[in-house]
Amino acid sequence: AQSVAQPEDQVNVAEGNPLTVKCTYSVSGNPYLFWYVQYPNRGLQFLLKYITGDNLVKGSYGFEAEFNKSQTSFHLKKPSALVSDSALYFCAVRDISSMDSSYKLIFGSGTRLLVRP
């Protein structure tokens, strides 16, 4: 079964410092991995995805993620955090286990990022 794990409920960083939000995955076959951000009482906004190709994926708002096959990880990173980055971040994997699941996503539990001024 496909699954993703986000081991940290919350990540705290100071503005200007680099940030990392962790995600590990378990899939059969090649993984399709995604990161989304959610602000309070809002839907999800797409940040980036990994399908194939370069292991370092660049996305929206200065975020990037590194796909590491040997460690089955897809950690989200940003070189310099902003207070406005404070939000809930979800890692997701595409579920390929059922017929019409081509674009059905399985989400991790979410990690709350708090960037302090």
Add this chain to the structure above:
Amino acid sequence: GAVVSQHPSWVICKSGTSVKIECRSLDFQATTMFWYRQFPKQSLMLMATSNEGSKATYEQGVEKDKFLINHASLTLSTLTVTSAHPEDSSFYICSARGTANGELFFGEGSRLTVL
């Protein structure tokens, strides 16, 4: 980018009434839409997959008679919470599958509060 609109954003209703939430793809046709439920401080739980012109596919444990899904056109799917009770209070989010590379686009969510 593609836009998915949900309406209403907020709804408060009395216990026992039914509430309809709409999910519209504004600038693209969506043959498939997904409905999620999110509890406070928790992840998104997929409720059902909605396919245009056919019956929705519900995830295990989701009552199809309780959560009625209709996908009558390529731009509209509706979720109706029937005979709502306080435990149905939640944040409901839809997503629509775009036609180009199948990327998913999410609505802004609808917060339901049942008194």
